Amino acid sequence: MAGMLALAEPMMSGLGGDTMVLVWSAQDQRVFGLNGSGMAPSGASLARLGSVPLMPEHGAASVTIPGALDGWCALLERFGSRSLQELWEPVITAAREGYPVGESIAGFWAVGAALVGQSASSELREVFLPHGSAPQPGQLMRLPQLADTLEHVAREGRQGFYEGPVAEAIATTISAGGVPTTRAAVAAQQHRSAWVEPLSVGFRGRDVLGMPPNSQGVVALHALGILDGLPLAAMDEAERLHHEIEAIRLGFELAIDVVGEPTPAMLEQLRQALSPDGLAAARSRITAQARPATRPQGGNSGDTSYVCAVDGEGNAVSLMTSISGLFGSGLVAGNTGVLLNNRAAQFSSQPGHPNALAPGRRPRHSILPAMVLREGLPEFVMGVIGGNAHPQGLTQILVNALDLGMNPQQAVDAPRFKLIMQSGAVHIDPQFNPAVGHELVARGHQLGDSYGFIGFKGGAQMVRLHRDATGRCTSLEAGVDHRLDGVALGF
Amino acid sequence: MVEPLKRKGQRHQNANSLPKRHAAMANPSFLDRRSPVFAGRAMATSSSPLVTRVGLRVLERGGQCR
Numbered sequence: 439m440a441g442m443l444a445l446a447e448p449m450m451s452g453l454g455g456d457t458m459v460l461v462w463s464a465q466d467q468r469v470f471g472l473n474g475s476g477m478a479p480s481g482a483s484l485a486r487l488g489s490v491p492l493m494p495e496h497g498a499a500s501v502t503i504p505g506a507l508d509g510w511c512a513l514l515e516r517f518g519s520r521s522l523q524e525l526w527e528p529v530i531t532a533a534r535e536g537y538p539v540g541e542s543i544a545g546f547w548a549v550g551a552a553l554v555g556q557s558a559s560s561e562l563r564e565v566f567l568p569h570g571s572a573p574q575p576g577q578l579m580r581l582p583q584l585a586d587t588l589e590h591v592a593r594e595g596r597q598g599f600y601e602g603p604v605a606e607a608i609a610t611t612i613s614a615g616g617v618p619t620t621r622a623a624v625a626a627q628q629h630r631s632a633w634v635e636p637l638s639v640g641f642r643g644r645d646v647l648g649m650p651p652n653s654q655g656v657v658a659l660h661a662l663g664i665l666d667g668l669p670l671a672a673m674d675e676a677e678r679l680h681h682e683i684e685a686i687r688l689g690f691e692l693a694i695d696v697v698g699e700p701t702p703a704m705l706e707q708l709r710q711a712l713s714p715d716g717l718a719a720a721r722s723r724i725t726a727q728a729r730p731a732t733r734p735q736g737g738n739s740g741d742t743s744y745v746c747a748v749d750g751e752g753n754a755v756s757l758m759t760s761i762s763g764l765f766g767s768g769l770v771a772g773n774t775g776v777l778l779n780n781r782a783a784q785f786s787s788q789p790g791h792p793n794a795l796a797p798g799r800r801p802r803h804s805i806l807p808a809m810v811l812r813e814g815l816p817e818f819v820m821g822v823i824g825g826n827a828h829p830q831g832l833t834q835i836l837v838n839a840l841d842l843g844m845n846p847q848q849a850v851d852a853p854r855f856k857l858i859m860q861s862g863a864v865h866i867d868p869q870f871n872p873a874v875g876h877e878l879v880a881r882g883h884q885l886g887d888s889y890g891f892i893g894f895k896g897g898a899q900m901v902r903l904h905r906d907a908t909g910r911c912t913s914l915e916a917g918v919d920h921r922l923d924g925v926a927l928g929f
Numbered sequence: 930m931v932e933p934l935k936r937k938g939q940r941h942q943n944a945n946s947l948p949k950r951h952a953a954m955a956n957p958s959f960l961d962r963r964s965p966v967f968a969g970r971a972m973a974t975s976s977s978p979l980v981t982r983v984g985l986r987v988l989e990r991g992g993q994c995r
Contacts, residue, residue, distance in 0.1 A: 442977070528983050744975070746973070848965075915966070918966075923978065924976035926972060
């Protein structure tokens with residue numbers, strides 16, 4: 439599924455990006471986290487960038503060594519039942535023969551082409567903007583270079599990507615953009631994916647699991663932990679949204695100030711923030727009025743792909759993969775058809791910050807697959823794409839499901855808000871009653887445009903596992919956001 | 930949003946007096962929204978029909994999910 443995403447949503451995800459995964463193993467009866475995010479290249483240097491308030495959004499300085507392929511290999515080795523060659527056969531065929539572009543993906547294609555603008559390399563234009571423009575909805579796209587790369591990597595495994603001609607193309611492309619990167623620095627990403635203990639927080643009698651740093655998963659967990667102490671179901675809509683916005687704002691402040699390449703001290707700080715005392719202290723900071731706090735470094739970019747799968751044996755996977763912004767860095771690695779990410783844009787450019795750029799470090803990362811356990815067993819497998827919309831969507835959708843009693847489809851379709859940390863603006867879906875917007879303004883919130891791209895509320899997927907009294911799964915119930923092209927299918 | 934059904938219901942005095950097979954009419958919220966997808970054993974979701982299909986095929990052949 440992750441391979442097909444590289445084709446269906448190439449401006450969102452693919453071999454040039456990262457992956458993070460939560461796996462429920464039925465055999466082990468527990469959740470494993472997998473962090474397949476890449477590190478800054480060997481030549482990455484704050485000194486070379488000079489004194490800049492923010493990291494560059496595009497170009498070689500925005501690239502981290504892609505971690506996705508190493509992550510998927512690690513996942514297959516531990517839990518897989520098929521080879522990469524078998525799994526990618528339909529992907530390679532579709533890449534050669536052509537596949538129809540979905541409607542919202544065609545929209546993101548066009549928006550992404552405009553956003554990446556002059557930063558788009560000639561290789562990017564040739565591969566992804568044939569005849570100078572993005573494909574129309576339903577238009578057939580062919581990506582033969584990517585097909586060749588996928589075929590090579592499927593045959594050779596990790597080494598087919600991190601060594602040899604693909605690695606050479608990655609190193610050469612990043613180096614040519616001004617960040618000296620050796621082939622050894624690319625090869626060093628092999629076996630770097632880490633199996634990690636998920637972070638968790640209690641919400642409505644469940645355990646919500648998310649990724650630890652360098653993921654900013656703590657944003658959603660902190661917000662949900664704060665909201666767990668508030669009677670949201672008894673509030674009117676504006677009051678409820680105000681509390682959700684404020685809880686999410688506190689979550690972002692925590693993540694932006696603390697999260698980066700993980701250290702024991704960082705993990706301890708986050709565990710404290712997720713403890714009952716830490717959550718109570720944060721909860722007490724919420725008043726009837728909006729906190730004016732903003733974080734200019736709370737980068738919003740990040741467009742991502744998510745899949746969820748539950749198999750007949752009760753295993754469940756919540757998988758995210760992303761090249762960060764639309765069309766990533768704007769660079770395609772040589773003739774591989776692999777779009778390189780711009781995840782390094784999420785580093786801090788301030789020396790001494792826990793998230794400061796340095797070779798070998800991984801940045802604060804927007805992707806956060808989630809899972810919710812009830813009495814120790816998966817009840818929800820879920821994720822939301824769209825940069826900083828991930829934790830905001832997760833929080834709102836779980837409130838929709840558990841406080842407002844919505845089914846998964848209602849929960850993902852319901853109107854949402856999105857807080858922009860750089861400006862403090864709150865974008866709310868136009869389907870909300872206008873009185874809700876007026877009430878939020880009265881509480882001191884600055885409302886943003888309801889329709890623009892920056893206000894994109896993300897695309898969500900949620901699968902609920904229903905169980906009988908013995909804990910056996912009796913049925914699965916899925917919802918897929920109307921905001922993207924997706925569908926759920928099962929048997 | 931459900932005017933015709935409300936009028937139908939009104940002919941029967943109140944919802945409780947409806948025959949049992951019409952009980953769902955008393956709360957017909959399913960009429961104006963997309964339904965969730967139910968499955969008995971396995972499920973694949975994604976943001977693209979192409980991707981969901983390849984996931985489903987692996988699941989149908991008895992593979993573990995990824």
